[in-house]
Amino acid sequence: MSYQYQENLALDAQQRYSVKLKLIGLDICPYKVPADTWINDPKQWPVFEYQEVFHYLIKHPRTHFFVSGWIQTVFHMKTDSGHYVLKADVKPSWRVTEEPxxxxxxxxxSGPVIAAHCNCMAGLGETCSHIGALLFKIEAAVRRVYIKHLYRPPM
Ligand SMILES: [Zn+2]
Structure with missing residues (x-):
């Protein structure tokens, strides 16, 4: 992943990107955050439910939406303003050689999506299939963690 992602965007896309980062209280682009900052632990994620996926994707129908691709491990980090940024690589399902x-x-x-981004369409991808796949994976993982927590077998 290019560390100069934001800098290489077209000017209007760059401005939109800055607005998003400001919205979530991040000073630097998530693509620049060092790998050891990201945590792999679904138990720490917000309670993210199906309705939030639906709300985000229906409220922001910027592109045709469908779930595709193979989603890899989801990592998260917490911002100084208390928000959560979650990321994952999504491999194109039909060509193994293609870049994720x-x-x-x-x-x-509390759950709602504040902002989302994907590098698949020159900075304009805000509800692409990769973001959709990531949201559905988070929702499913949170549901599993939540159910496990509620129905812990007696010792
Ligand atoms: Zn995408």
Whole structure:
């Protein structure tokens, strides 16, 4: 992933990107955050439910939406303003040799999506299939963690 992602965007896309980062309280682009900052632990994620996926994708129908691709491990980090940024690589499902896409989403602690981004369409991808796939994976993982927590077998 290019560390100069933001700098290489067209000017209007760059401005839109800056607005998103400001919205979630990040000073630097998530693509620049060092690998050891990201945590792999679904138990720490916000309670993210199906309705939030639906709300985000229906409220922001910027592109045709469908879930595709193979999603890899989801990592998260917490911003100084208390929001959560989650990211994963999504491999194109039909060609193994193709470069993975890099969606990230920012959630409030209570669940709603504040912002999302993907590098698949020159900075304009805000509800592409990769973001959709990431949101559905987060929702499913949170549901599993939540159910496990509620129905812990007696010791
Ligand atoms: Zn995408």
């Amino acid at each position: 896409h890099h969606p990230w989403v920012a959630l409030k602690k």
